[in-house]
Amino acid sequence: MPTKNYAGTRYSELAEINTENVKNLQVAFTFSLGVNRGQESSPLVVGGTLYVVSPYPNILYALDLTQPGAPLKWQYNPKAMAASQGVACCDTVNRGPTYADGKIFFNTLDAYTVAVNAETGEELWKTKIGEINMGETMTMAPLVAKDKVLVGISGGEYGVRGFIEALDANTGRSVWKAYSTGPDQDVKIGPSFKPFYDQDKGKDLGVATWPPSAWQQGGGSVWGFVTYDPDQNLIFYGTGNPGPWNPNQRPGDNKWTAGVFARDLDTGEARWYYQWNAHDLHDWDGINENILVDLTWNGQPRKVLVHPDRNGLLYIVDRTTGEVLSANFYHAVNSHTGVDLSTGKVKVVADKYPVQGRVLRGVCPTAPGAKDWSPSAFSHKSGLLYIPHNNLCMDWESMEANYIAGTPYVGAEVRSIPGPGGHMGELSAWDLIQGKEVWTINERFPVWGGVVATAGDLIFYGNMEGWFKAVDARTGEVLWQFKTSSGIIGQPTTYRGPDGKQYVAILSGVGGWAGSIVSGDLDPRDGTAALGFVNAMRDLKNVTTKGGTLYVFKLP
Amino acid sequence: MNRIVAPAGIFLLLVLGACEREERAFRADPIATETEEKIALVPLSPGSGPPVEHRTGKGKEYEDNAYHVAQGKRLYTWFNCNGCHSNGGGGSGPPLMDDRWIYGGQIENIVQTIREGRPNGMPSFRGKVPDDQIWELAAYVRSMSGNVAKDVAPGRNDDMHPRPAENREPDSPPVAGGSIPPSAEMPQ
Numbered sequence: 001m002p003t004k005n006y007a008g009t010r011y012s013e014l015a016e017i018n019t020e021n022v023k024n025l026q027v028a029f030t031f032s033l034g035v036n037r038g039q040e041s042s043p044l045v046v047g048g049t050l051y052v053v054s055p056y057p058n059i060l061y062a063l064d065l066t067q068p069g070a071p072l073k074w075q076y077n078p079k080a081m082a083a084s085q086g087v088a089c090c091d092t093v094n095r096g097p098t099y100a101d102g103k104i105f106f107n108t109l110d111a112y113t114v115a116v117n118a119e120t121g122e123e124l125w126k127t128k129i130g131e132i133n134m135g136e137t138m139t140m141a142p143l144v145a146k147d148k149v150l151v152g153i154s155g156g157e158y159g160v161r162g163f164i165e166a167l168d169a170n171t172g173r174s175v176w177k178a179y180s181t182g183p184d185q186d187v188k189i190g191p192s193f194k195p196f197y198d199q200d201k202g203k204d205l206g207v208a209t210w211p212p213s214a215w216q217q218g219g220g221s222v223w224g225f226v227t228y229d230p231d232q233n234l235i236f237y238g239t240g241n242p243g244p245w246n247p248n249q250r251p252g253d254n255k256w257t258a259g260v261f262a263r264d265l266d267t268g269e270a271r272w273y274y275q276w277n278a279h280d281l282h283d284w285d286g287i288n289e290n291i292l293v294d295l296t297w298n299g300q301p302r303k304v305l306v307h308p309d310r311n312g313l314l315y316i317v318d319r320t321t322g323e324v325l326s327a328n329f330y331h332a333v334n335s336h337t338g339v340d341l342s343t344g345k346v347k348v349v350a351d352k353y354p355v356q357g358r359v360l361r362g363v364c365p366t367a368p369g370a371k372d373w374s375p376s377a378f379s380h381k382s383g384l385l386y387i388p389h390n391n392l393c394m395d396w397e398s399m400e401a402n403y404i405a406g407t408p409y410v411g412a413e414v415r416s417i418p419g420p421g422g423h424m425g426e427l428s429a430w431d432l433i434q435g436k437e438v439w440t441i442n443e444r445f446p447v448w449g450g451v452v453a454t455a456g457d458l459i460f461y462g463n464m465e466g467w468f469k470a471v472d473a474r475t476g477e478v479l480w481q482f483k484t485s486s487g488i489i490g491q492p493t494t495y496r497g498p499d500g501k502q503y504v505a506i507l508s509g510v511g512g513w514a515g516s517i518v519s520g521d522l523d524p525r526d527g528t529a530a531l532g533f534v535n536a537m538r539d540l541k542n543v544t545t546k547g548g549t550l551y552v553f554k555l556p
Numbered sequence: 557m558n559r560i561v562a563p564a565g566i567f568l569l570l571v572l573g574a575c576e577r578e579e580r581a582f583r584a585d586p587i588a589t590e591t592e593e594k595i596a597l598v599p600l601s602p603g604s605g606p607p608v609e610h611r612t613g614k615g616k617e618y619e620d621n622a623y624h625v626a627q628g629k630r631l632y633t634w635f636n637c638n639g640c641h642s643n644g645g646g647g648s649g650p651p652l653m654d655d656r657w658i659y660g661g662q663i664e665n666i667v668q669t670i671r672e673g674r675p676n677g678m679p680s681f682r683g684k685v686p687d688d689q690i691w692e693l694a695a696y697v698r699s700m701s702g703n704v705a706k707d708v709a710p711g712r713n714d715d716m717h718p719r720p721a722e723n724r725e726p727d728s729p730p731v732a733g734g735s736i737p738p739s740a741e742m743p744q
Contacts, residue, residue: 086640086648086677157639359716397716399633406679408639413716516647523654526645528718534645 002042002096002141002491003375004452006228007292010377011453012494016502018456021555022470022480028503028554029070031063036546037519038091038511040373042141042450042491043550045505046099046118048498049073052507052550056085056092056109062121066498070552074121076114084110084132087406088139089157089531090513091520095225095373096141096491100169105149107138113151113167125172129153129165133406136160143226144169145235145265152222156240156285157531159217159409162257164226164237166268176268180220180239180256181206187256188263193270196322197344199253200273209252217403218250219243220257224287225375227305229319234262234271236305236319238287244401245283245367246411248356253278258286260307262322272322276309278345281354282335282396283367283412283531284310289375290319291385295432297325306432308376308387310369311346313338316432328435330387330428331370332420335363354398354412366394366416367532368513372448375491379453382473384438385430386459388447391419392536414532424536427451427461429476439476445540448514450491452504460504462488464515465543468506468551484508486547487515487540503554509547510540519546577622577708590671590687593664615663618695622708628696629710629722631689635681643718644700649678653700653719654728661703661730666694702727 004010017025033039037055044051048066053059057080062073085092088109097106103124104116111130116123129151130136135158143150149167153160162180167173178188187206195201202208207215221240228235239261242254259275276286290305295316297304305319312331317324327339335352339345352363371389378385394416401411418424425443430436445464452460458479459471464487470480487510494504511519516530517537527535591614596607618624632638644653655661659669670690673680681690699709702725709723 082675083673083677086679088648088677090648357715395716399715402634402636404636407636409636410639413643413718415716415718520646520648521650521656522642522647523645523651526643526651526653526719528716529642529645529651530647531642534642 001098001143002044003143003225003227006145006230008225008227008289008375009291009293009380010375010451011380013455014494014496014502015455017454017458017504017555019458019472019479022456022458024555025470025480025482025504025553026556028552030552031061031070031550033061033507033509033548033550034059035548036509037548038093038515039490039507039509039548040093040095040449040512041507042096043493043505043507044097044099045493045495049118050505051097051099051104053094053097053106054548055094055511056080056088058094058106058108060097060104060106060116076116076121076123078108078112078114078126080108080112081110081132084137087132087135087155087158088137089408091511091516093139093512095139098142098144100144103169105142105144107140107142107151109137109139111136111138111153113138113142113149113172115169115172127167127172130155134160135406140223141225143228143235145228148175148265150226150235152237154221154223156219156221156243157408157410158406159219159243159403160221161216161218162220162222162240164222178263178268178270179206180222181210181215181218183207187270188268189270192264193272195272196274199278199343199345200255200275205255209255210250211252214250217243217409218254218257222287224373225289227290227292228265229292229303232320233265234319235265236260236262236290236292238285238290240285240287241280241283244409244411246356246398246401247279247281247354248398249401249411254280258284260286260290260317262319274317274322274324274344276315277311281348282363284369287373288371291376291378292319293378293432306378306385308371308389310365310371311336312365312370314430326435330430330437331389331391332364333370354396356398356400359395359397361395362393363396364393364419365390366392367414368392368416372513374448375450377451377453377459379473381455381457384473385432386451386453387428387430388449388451388461389426389428390446391421391424391426392416392446393419394532410531413528415527415535416532417536425463427471429473441471441476441478445537446514448489448512452492452494454494460492460494460506462490462492462506462508464489464510464540466508482553484551485549486510487518487544489515501554503552505550505552508549508551510544511546515540517541518544577620577705579621580623593667595660595662595664595668597660597665611664614691618691619663619698619704620708621695624692625695625699625704625708626710628692628694631693632696635685635693637693645719652697653725655701655731657730661701663694663698666697667691670694701725703729
């Protein structure tokens with residue numbers, strides 16, 4: 001699975017490649033995915049086969065690692081509807097396939113979940129999850145736990161009503177489905193729901209915290225990584241921003257958007273919920289990764305989840321109760337002053353409240369947040385969390401948005417700008433107990449891809465200029481780097497090949513929300529293009545071009 | 557007498573000429589009807605000569621009229637075109653302020669695009685937007701790349717200044733050749 005394990009730590013025990021020999025890393029083979037769009041996916045290795053899925057049209061390729069040059073074994077084309085590209089807010093990306101029990105599972109942009117025979121590439125089942133005419137698409141990587149495939153819907157910029165759904169892994173039939181807005185019954189909130197904070201207690205808050213019927217197009221899409229704690233039999237996942245972005249159109253806390261749910265895997269019943277950003281003001285989806293780790297906190301063993309939010313805070317939350325243990329800044333923030341730990345609410349700075357028609361300048365962080373989807377890694381060896389993130393602020397103006405199904409429902413003009421220091425991205429190593437940064441690497445552009453940590457004390461990540469790097473996990477020193485053909489926004493994978501050797505794989509191909517100026521051929525004269533990201537990314541066109549290539553590295 | 561009439565006539569002509577950009581058609585043809593333009597998408601046509609085309613003239617009428625273009629600008633956000641195309645720089649849809657057109661950059665092509673939709677995700681607005689408003693939208697889209705007269709194009713926004721105003725946009729007539737549609741990048 002792209003998250004490496006149920007806990008989502010993205011930590012590999014492989015140590016053959018280490019701080020000493022990594023400088024000798026060289027290309028083993030490459031493979032063109034044939035699609036020049038943002039490659040946010042993660043290569044997946046099972047036995048002697050490497051699986052990789054392209055952005056729309058979402059072709060799944062299987063490469064034979066037992067043969068020299070890893071020739072193509074088969075490819076599977078789900079023939080996704082071309083029209084789905086129009087309703088994908090932020091490039092036509094896919095965040096990866098996943099494997100369980102002889103099957104590969106992945107989602108298509110036109111909102112189907114597919115199961116394919118991992119040996120033969122034959123389609124086993126295909127289930128329709130969403131309707132593109134309602135603005136629903138799918139980009140996330142499914143999580144398979146026990147016999148269930150967990151999938152969620154994208155479309156937070158199109159006024160969808162977000163949900164997560166569990167499918168039977170053998171048949172593709174729906175087992176349960178839980179919405180992010182609406183009456184308790186639809187949200188699967190029942191007697192076992194025990195949120196930690198008072199503001200989350202009460203009846204039908206998914207209706208009551210909205211203007212009448214606004215919850216029906218209230219967003220709360222589910223497109224991040226899902227994690228699973230087998231001991232509690234709970235899954236954890238975030239909900240996206242409320243729709244529209246313009247907060248003036250939706251007074252109230254807008255439950256259950258921009259928060260995290262813990263649900264029973266078998267029934268889908270909610271156990272607890274915590275809202276990162278009540279009444280979200282700036283498109284801060286709550287979907288960033290929730291990494292499960294066990295810590296000694298003030299002398300007590302605690303089961304926690306770790307979550308770097310778009311709002312610039314790194315949260316440590318007790319995953320059995322939903323209590324916030326700490327929330328520290330990892331990004332420059334001027335729009336709020338952190339969390340009041342007694343109520344769990346973020347303290348918003350009044351002059352950064354986006355009143356309709358007024359241009360707010362220099363709001364930090366920006367709409368994509370201190371950090372977007374790009375998943376962090378936790379090293380069990382160094383005990384540090386490695387966070388790929390942005391350094392961005394923005395100008396924002398709220399405008400009235402009309403809801404027209406299948407068209408965007410945003411109501412804001414945004415222009416992103418570089419944050420303090422002028423660089424736009426960082427890779428930071430973070431000490432969870434101390435609540436502070438240990439080292440950081442500045443990057444010219446946002447670090448829009450994921451991170452892998454290994455027992456060889458290495459951190460692998462790529463930047464949007466196209467460099468793929470290996471970094472010393474303890475010092476942040478760059479020990480090796482290789483320039484790939486296009487910018488990197490993908491998730492690295494490391495695996496042991498059939499020959500017993502360790503390999504490292506990454507997709508190169510710029511795009512995603514940050515890189516759509518290149519992948520979508522956008523016009524840099526309009527700073528508000530790509531929902532305001534183009535303003536900051538104008539130079540990307542001078543640095544890289546589109547691509548779609550898998551690179552695999554090994555020691556000589 | 558004649559001596560006086562002549563200058564007055566010239567003056568009147570000047571005034572009338574200037575008025576064309578300001579003329580208002582309050583409700584054009586019955587809103588359910590559609591104009592039939594004969595327009596080609598390519599410069600290629602078998603045999604000799606260019607493709608057969610016939611324009612009704614409606615396009616010019618809309619493009620030369622500041623009221624229609626201004627209405628088009630209002631409708632452009634009203635119908636959420638800006639959600640996919642931003643203020644011309646593009647998003648999930650392609651940019652509309654440049655000289656590259658997949659489906660043709662003449663106003664008649666743009667009307668067809670809006671009415672019928674396009675395969676890679678441009679919705680079809682037929683039956684959802686009255687025909688005269690489709691023409692207004694198309695006239696405004698033409699102004700985004702500087703393809704209407706400067707005195708017809710909208711000026712600077714009162715809201716956030718997203719891009720150079722339409723009336724300061726350098727003319728960028730559609731380039732024959734256009735751009736590769738996303739579908740051309742799709743493996744089979």
